Amino acid sequence: MTGRRLTSLIAYVTTAATGVSLLTGCGVLPGATGGSREPVTVMTWAPDQTRATNMPGMPAMAQAYARWVNSQGGLDGHELRVLTCNEQNTTAGAAACARRAVREGAVAVVGSYSQNGRAFMAPLEAAGIPYIGGYGISEDEFTSPLSYPVNGGQASLIAGHGMQLAAGCRKVSLVRPDTIAGDKLPDLLNSGLRKASHRKAIDIPAVEDAAEYTEQADRARARAGDEGGCVTAVLGERTQTFFDSFRRLPEEEKDKDGSTVRISSVLGSVGQPLIDRTGGAHSPFEGAFVTGWYPDADDGSWAPMRKVIKEHAFVDNRVDPSDAGVQTTWIAYTVLKQVVESLDSDRVTAVQLSHALDNGVRIDTGGLTPALRWRYDDLLGAPGFPRIVNHDVTFQVVRQGRLVAQKPGFVDVGETVLAAP
Template sequence: MTGFQARRTAPTTSLATFARDRAKSLVRATTLAACASLVAGCGVIPGTTGGSGEGPVTIMTWAPEKTAATNKPGMPAMAKAYARWVNANGGINGHELKILTCNDRNQTVSAAKCARRAADENVVAVVGSYSQHGRSFLAPLESAGIPYIGGYGVTDDEFASALSYPVNGGQASLMAGLGEQLAKACGPVALVRPDSIAGDQLPLLLDSGLASGGHGGSEDQLAAEDATEYGGHAREALRRASTDPVAEGCVVPALGDRTFTFMDSFRRDREDYPNVRTGTVLGSVDQTVIDATGGKSGPYEGAYVTGWYPVEKDKRWDRMKQVIREHAFDDNRIDPADPGVQTTWIAYTVLKAAIERIGDGEVTSQAVRRVLDDGLKVNTGGLTPPLSWRFEDLIASAGFPRLINPEVTFQVVRKGQLVAARRGFVDVEKTLVEAES
C-alpha cells in the first residue's frame, strides 16, 4: 500500500487521529479567517476574475532575484516560457495566459507588496513561486481569495493556509528524508544551517529522520544566511563529523544558494578528513553545481542527496526540457535541474488541469479553488504521485495540515553524476509526524 492509498483510509493510531483532527481544525480556522476578511463573504470575490469567456487569464509568479541570499530567478522565467508554450498552442480552453512576475527580494515588505499587487491586478492564482515570508504574503492573498498553487515549500505557513495548494513536501520532507537516507550510512552527522526562521526547524526534522534509522542525531551549527565565507564553519563541521574513528562521518550543509560558498571552504579542508562525506538536499546542490565544483573529482563525489522529484536526466522531464528549448530561447536563468524550475513546471501543470476542469465557465480565483477543493486529481506524468487536495489526501500532521505529498527521492553522486540511489519515491509521512511529537 502506498502512502497515498494509506491516507484514504481512517488512521488507526491515536497519534494519527489526534494529528488529523488538529489538522482539520487548523484548516477550518484558516478558511474562516480568510472568509471573514472578504468584503463580500466567501464565494463572492469581487475583482478576481482574471479572465472570462475566451479572454486572458492573469497569473503571478514571484521569487527573489539579485539578492545577497537565496535567489530563484528561474521560477518566474519558467512561468513565462510555460505561458509562451500554451499560448502558442491555443491557450488553455481558449484562454491566453498572461504572466505577471514579482521580485520578493527576500524581504517581508517586498513579499507583502507582491501579494497586494496580485490582488490589485486581479490575478486568478499565484503559481510556482518562492518566498521565505509566508506570513507576509498569505494574508493579502487570503483577503483577496487568491489561491497559492505550488509554492516552493520553504515555510510552514504554506502548509497551513486553506488557500495554499502545495505540490511537494517542502523543506520539511527533504530534511526528514535526508535523515532517513543518512541514518544507516553515516556515523557522526554535522548540520550547518542558516541562522534564520526557515532554518530553525531543520535540526528537528533531520534528527527525526536519523532517529527512524536508529541514529543518535546531528550536531547543529548556525551560520549567517548571507555570509561570504565559511572557512571556520567548514573546519568545525569536519571536526565534528570525524569524531568516530571507525564510522564514516557526514557533513550536511543546508544553506541554500550559499552552500556553494560553504563547499569551496569544505573542499580545501577535506583532505585532512578523508573519512567524511556530504549529505544535502536538492536546492542546495544540483548537477550544475556538481559540474562546477569538479564533478567526480569534486567535494560532492559520493554525496547523499534527497529531492522531491526524479533526477533531472529522467525521461519524465523531457516535455519540460522541450518547452525550455523551444520557448525560453536564450534565457540562461532556466536550469532544468533546478528544483525551483521543476516546481514551477509542476505547479503550472496543476493550474492547467484546473482551468481545463472549469471548462466553459468563467475562470476566476473562486472557480480555481472550487475545482481543487472538490477533488481534482492531477497527473504530473510520474514527476510526483497524483496530486489531490481533498481532506482524505492530507497527511496526519498537525504542523503541516495542507501537506499532501510527503514523498521524496533518494539520490547519490556517482562518477560526478547525480543518479537515483533507489527506485521510486520514499514516503516520509511517519517521520514528519514523529518530528512533531
C-alpha cells in the same frame, strides 16, 4: 445611393460582422487563442540578485510555459497571462508582490519562491487568491487553507535526508540557517535518523548570507568524526560557499585517520547546475548524498518540460531543467492547466480555482509526483505542516558528476514527518 441599396448594404455588413464574431467565438480565426473566453492572469514571484537564495529560473520558466501554452490555444481556450515579480528575499518585497497580484487581477500565484510566507499569504487570503505549487520553503505554505503545495517542502526533504544518511553515516553534523525556518530543521533531520535508531545530529546554526564559513566548517568536520562521519549543509545558495570553506580546511583537520568525511545536502541547496559549475565529475560534491522531491533530472518523465524549454526558452540561460525551482514551477503550472480544464468555463476566477482544488480535482503530473489532490482526507495533517499531500522524496547520489538515483522510485516519508517534534 437608393434607400433599398443602402438597406441591403447594411444588412450585408451586419451579417458579415456577425459571422466574424461567431468565428472568433469558436476560435476559428487564424491566431485566435481564446475566442470568447477571458484571459487567465496569474503571478509567479521569486528573489533575484539578492545576497541569499536566488531563483530567477522560476519566473522565467513561467513565462516560457505561457509562450508554449498560448501557442497551443491557451488554457482550455483562455490566453495565459503571467505577471512576474522580484520578491527580493524580504518581507516588504514579498508583501509588495502579493499586493500587486491582487491589484492586477491575478486569479492565482503559481510556482513561486519566498521564505516570507506570513508577509505574502495575508494579502492573498484577504483577496481569496490561491497559492499553487510554491517552492515549499515557508511554513505558511503548509498551513494556509489557500495554499496547494505540490511537494512536501523542506519538512519532507530534511526528514527524508535523515533516513538517507542513517544508512550510510556514523555521525552527522547539520549546518543550517540561523533563522526561524532553519530552527525547525534539526528536529526534522533527527526524526529521519531515529527511523534507523541513529543518534541525533550535531546542530550548527550559521548566518544565511555569510561570505565564508570556515568556523562552522571546522566545527562540523570535527564533530562528525573521521570514521563514517557526514557533514550536511542546508544553506540554499550559500551551500556552495560553505563547502568551499570546508574544502579549504587544513589537510590534517580533514583526514586524521586516512578516512574522509562524506558530504550531503538536499535538492535546492545542491543540484545539478551547482555540480556542473564546480567541476562536474571533479566537483567536490562527487559522492555526495542528496535528497530530492522529484525524479533525477535525466529521468524520462521530464521530457515534456525539456521540450517546452528547448522550443520556448532556448536562449534564456536562467531556465535550467535540472534546477529544482524550474521543476517545481513546471509542476505548478501543470496543476493550473488541469484545474482550468476541469472548470470548462468562459471566465476563471480565484474562487473557482480554490473550490475545484478543495473538492478533489485530481492532478496527473506524468510520474513527477504521485497524483495530487487537496481534499481534507488527502492532507497529511502533520503538526506545523498540515497541508502536505505529497510526502514522497527521492534518494540521489552524485556519480561521475551527475545526480542519479541512489535507489529507484519514491520513498514515503509521511510517518517520519508526523513523528517530528
